[in-house]
């Protein structure tokens with residue numbers, strides 16, 4: 001099943017505020033709770049909290065304070081009312097970059113942008129690259145970092161994804177411009193793909 005890309009699979013958003021802390025609870029519009037996440041603007045936001053722990057889809061990038069723009073959403077800026085204060089798409093992009101830079105993140109288009117600063121010939125290891133435009137990922141795959149809350153004894157036994165989260169998953173491909181060998185075989189924009197699937201079909 002596929003969904004319109006700019007819609008992002010998001011249903012109601014509930015904002016909770018206490019003192020200076022604000023969190024948005026994003027509700028999926030399907031049974032698949034994780035479906036909206038690959039539609040977010042950057043990989044820096046592609047993490048979530050469950051009842052028993054935390055899940056991060058791009059843990060290496062997050063640890064390095066690096067983030068990648070979502071190529072598909074970037075193309076759809078004009079369709080997003082949440083960035084409505086900007087006058088044009090360039091303004092919107094600058095607002096987004098300013099927001100994440102103020103939080104200490106370096107935001108780029110391709111994960112190879114950093115490597116190519118020191119080695120212009122750096123190429124893509126497509127098979128193992130979690131952020132390659134061609135790589136199909138799923139929430140809970142071996143690139144996903146999952147850590148339970150609680151003491152060590154509790155954490156050793158606790159599942160981070162329980163209930164419906166353990167029964168469904170979201171499969172996605174970032175898409176975007178080909179990032180280098182061996183992706184250069186495809187010389188055109190690679191469309192993103194996102195869909196919900198039974199967890200038992202992937203693991």
Ligand SMILES: [Zn+2]
Pocket residue numbers: 124125126129132133134178179180181182183
């Ligand atoms: Zn690649």
